[in-house]
Amino acid sequence: MAQIGVLTKKKKTGYAFGxxxxxxxxxxFYTYYLTFLNEIVGIQPKYSSIIIFISIAWDAxxxxxxxxxxxxxxxxKRKVMKKSLLPLGICFIVAWTNIGxxxxxxxxxxxxxxxxxxxxxxxxxxxxIPYYAVVAEITEDYDERTQIRSFSSLLNAAAxxxxxxxxxxxxxxxxxxxxxxxxxxxxxxxxxxxxxxIALGVVCCKxxxxxxxxxxxxxxxxxxxxxxxxxxKAFGEIIxxxxxxxxxxxxxxxxxxxxxxxxxxxxxVIDCIGMDYDTGIVFVILSLVGSMAVxxxxxxxxxxxxxxxxxxxxxxxxxxxxxxxxxxxxxxxEIGGFKIMCILAPAVLGLGVGTFWTLFYxxxxxxxxxxxxxxxxxxxxxxxxxxQLVQKFGSAFGILMAGQLLSFYGYDSSADVAGKEALFTVxxxxxxxxxxxxxxxxxxxxxxxxxxxxxxxxxxxxxRVNALMAQLKKKRNHEEYTTEGFEKLL
Numbered sequence: 082m083a084q085i086g087v088l089t090k091k092k093k094t095g096y097a098f099g100x101x102x103x104x105x106x107x108x109x110f111y112t113y114y115l116t117f118l119n120e121i122v123g124i125q126p127k128y129s130s131i132i133i134f135i136s137i138a139w140d141a142x143x144x145x146x147x148x149x150x151x152x153x154x155x156x157x158k159r160k161v162m163k164k165s166l167l168p169l170g171i172c173f174i175v176a177w178t179n180i181g182x183x184x185x186x187x188x189x190x191x192x193x194x195x196x197x198x199x200x201x202x203x204x205x206x207x208x209x210i211p212y213y214a215v216v217a218e219i220t221e222d223y224d225e226r227t228q229i230r231s232f233s234s235l236l237n238a239a240a241x242x243x244x245x246x247x248x249x250x251x252x253x254x255x256x257x258x259x260x261x262x263x264x265x266x267x268x269x270x271x272x273x274x275x276x277x278x279i280a281l282g283v284v285c286c287k288x289x290x291x292x293x294x295x296x297x298x299x300x301x302x303x304x305x306x307x308x309x310x311x312x313x314k315a316f317g318e319i320i321x322x323x324x325x326x327x328x329x330x331x332x333x334x335x336x337x338x339x340x341x342x343x344x345x346x347x348x349x350v351i352d353c354i355g356m357d358y359d360t361g362i363v364f365v366i367l368s369l370v371g372s373m374a375v376x377x378x379x380x381x382x383x384x385x386x387x388x389x390x391x392x393x394x395x396x397x398x399x400x401x402x403x404x405x406x407x408x409x410x411x412x413x414x415e416i417g418g419f420k421i422m423c424i425l426a427p428a429v430l431g432l433g434v435g436t437f438w439t440l441f442y443x444x445x446x447x448x449x450x451x452x453x454x455x456x457x458x459x460x461x462x463x464x465x466x467x468x469q470l471v472q473k474f475g476s477a478f479g480i481l482m483a484g485q486l487l488s489f490y491g492y493d494s495s496a497d498v499a500g501k502e503a504l505f506t507v508x509x510x511x512x513x514x515x516x517x518x519x520x521x522x523x524x525x526x527x528x529x530x531x532x533x534x535x536x537x538x539x540x541x542x543x544x545r546v547n548a549l550m551a552q553l554k555k556k557r558n559h560e561e562y563t564t565e566g567f568e569k570l571l
Contacts, residue, residue, distance in 0.1 A: 088220060088229075088292055095288025098215075099234040101240045102166070102282035103209050105274045106173055108244030108343075110201075114176075115480055117267055122182050124190050125493055130484020132191055136198030137477035143203050143475070144210070148466025149312040151211050157295045158211035158462070159286045165207035166282045170275030172201040177267040208282060213251055215464035216371045217446040219292050224385055225442040231381035234439040237556060238377065241434070242370035243347075247274060249362040274382040276381070296459075297355075297447045315463050322451055322571055327539040329364040332468050333475035334532035335397070335437050338525035340479030342430050345520045348487070352508040353412040353518045355430070372431030380439045388543035389440045393536045405427035408522035426521065433529065446550075447541045451570055452552050479499050479528075483520050490516025540569045 118129035153156055176197045181190040216229055254266040266496050319325055342349075350361035376396065384392040402472075407429060414424045445468045453459050490513050508514055548566030555562040564571060 085454040088225070092288050092292050093229055093232060095284055096229070097236050098281050099162075099212050099285025100233045100237045100550070101243075102169075102278040102285065103205070103212065104237050104240035105244045105278050106169070106201075108241050109248050109271065110176075110275060110478065111476060112338055112343050112346055113248045114198075115484055116347045117177065118194060118374075120266065121179055121264055121569075122190055122194065124187060124194070125488065126484040128187060128191055128484075130481045132195045132198060133484075134413065134477040134481040135195050136202055137473045139199045141204050144466045144470040145312040145463070147206050147470075148210050148464075149315055151214060151295075151462035151466075152460050154296045158215050159289050159293070161211045162208050162282060163286050164433070165204045167280045169208060170205055170279050172197065172366055173275050173278075174271045177265075177271040177318070179264040179268075182264060202473070206466075206560060210462055210466050211468060212285065213422060213442050213469070214462040215289060215293055216442070217449045217461040217465070218459075219289075221243070221450070221550065223447075223543060223550075224444050227381060227384050227389060228438075230441075230443040231377060231384075231439050234435065235374065235377045237438055238373035238431075238435065239371050241373060242366055243450035244274070245366045245369065246363070249359075249366065253359075254414075261359050274475040312463075314458060316467055319448065319452060319460070319464055319467055322455070323538045324449060324451065324539055324541045324569075325448055327535045328448070328541075329468060329471045331393075331532050331535035331539060332441065333471050334528045334535065335433070335480075336472050336475030337479040337482070338474040338528035338532065339430065339434055339437070340522050341483045341528070342479075344483040345487075345517060346427075348508075349412065349521045350423065351427065353521060354420050354426070354513050355413055356423055358421055361420075361423050365427045369427035369431045369434075372428040373435035376432050376435040377439050380436050384440060389444050390536060390542055391540055393523055394439050394533060397433055397529065397533050397536065400429055400433035400436070401526055401533060403432065403550045404522050404529065405549060406525035408518070408526070412518050412521065434439045435444050441472075444539070444541065445547050450546075450549055450553055451541075454556065455542045455571070456547060479525070483526070486516060486520050486524070492517070545570055 085131060090459055114133060115126070115129050119126050119521045122129075124132070125290065147161075150156060151161055154496070176194070181193045182192070184190050216226060220226060221231070243468060251266040251270060254269050257271070258266060320329070346362070346365060347358065350365055351358050354361060355365075380392050380396055381397065403425075407422065407426055410422075412426060413420070414422055442465070445464060448464050449461050452464060491510060492508065492513050508517070545567040549570060552562040552564065
């Protein structure tokens, strides 16, 4: 272990604020980028979703390489994070400019925004993998890991709010800009988010001083060169861990479900619920953030009393039932003339998202000790990189499906004049509206059902983790040890 000091409340708070760097960028991208490419750049939905999928699939190369590099002896995770911040902010701003709107060729638009998005995700990965992995190095305590992630998730509720509310101000910003620049309103918002992300990333890095130190090279230890081959070998060894298979499937299907809903929020507000965008999106974001803020401490409490797996299954099952109810009742349902689904639909999403982000990384941290028990190595960043890679693939798959389904149901905005924020027009075709409702309810419900089943099969319970830790400590001290109590993990 690399811990060299006490994890004070101040240190934990400083670290937790680092979630803003990741979450502000993540949420603006996943909620609005499909809409931005459709409506501002003028790319057909089926191609817009492919851009997002390809750019994130690129992480199939960068995630493992960055994770493997971060685990090397002598590599300071804080420095890796710091170096990513400025280029991350710049790429994020460029990704939201309308530089491709004037291009006549769909192919050129696709190529341009694919390259920009690929660059964005490389620097995003450089920050997020060390950020999440370092918790497994600074504490091995089961409940303390949950506590750190829970506090971070609570702040994440605010980050989700800002990452969604600020872009919702695009029409207002457009009014303030001249006609020549109004279509760059997204870029203006992205600039504010980038500045905040960089500043809070620096705060996070400084908070790790005194509680984290890079791994030291042991005497006669040969530092292996980072190659794609040995990186894939490390991934293969981690995937071979029995709990990893169920955990990765749990991650993939949840993120596919939540990202599908998130990418469809704009269309859900305007076409399914039937509200003006400016008014509806405010209700949606406030409900989403509020439900997350409420559920996070409850999830933490349940996880502390029982364990993380139990909490995940319980609360995600409730979210699954909620998605089904939303479809049965209908997103256009009203009470006393008020379109209540602008509150209930995002609340269900917030319940699921709040639960997942409270438990996701701390569930993955347990694999670090299991891997160490089997191999004798600690690979925090590599083990963080693998589920993060699956997380991104799941999110990209959800957005890909949302875009493809929009096209399947008949929606196509590419014939409109690109570059005008006023293009959020109401759809009147019942087939398209029903399809948009399915994208926000019943289709992600199927994916969420699979995710819950995988969580049920995930064998990392509190009792087995405690048994593992007890025997791992004996193994570290070169004492006699057994596998009693955690045989199902092996």
